[in-house]
Amino acid sequence: MEVFIHHIYEFEKGIRNLILHTISPKHLEFVKKRLESKGISYKIYEISNGNYNVFFGSKSCIEVIKKIGKSNLSRYTAEEDFILGIMLGYDRKKQCERYIQFKEKENLKTS
Incomplete structure (x- = not known):
């Protein structure tokens, strides 16, 4: 989770506009709560191995991810x-x- 926290730091400092972070199911609620508490837009997709891809960052970037609308990156x-x-x-x-x-x-x- 240290990398996740660092990704939030990079977003807040303007280093990145969009982050893709993969997590295990046990971290899902923590990640959601942290992003929501900071008012950071996100979109989460479950992937085939049971983990989750978490896209987070600027609202406009997340809207693009939602418009693409594909949960599987290989598609x-x-x-x-x-x-x-x-x-x-x-x-x-x-x-x-x-x-x-x-x-x-x-x-x-x-x-």
Whole structure:
């Protein structure tokens, strides 16, 4: 939970606008209560192994996650994956390379 607390610190200091944090079920209530007590927007998705992906941060970023509306990250399109990576603050050049690889694999499947 130390990493989770540090992620909140980074959000509050303006270092990050969106965070993705994976937790076990035993931490779910603690995480919800902490985010709510601080007035931080969030969206939680249960993942296949029983854990949870917790997206939290600015309201507009969480709205984008909700609009994408996919609980399974592996179902994101190349474009959605690219947007998410950029929003999470991942290296832009690496995200561009990842997008290109994703699209090349897509093209192989359809040809």
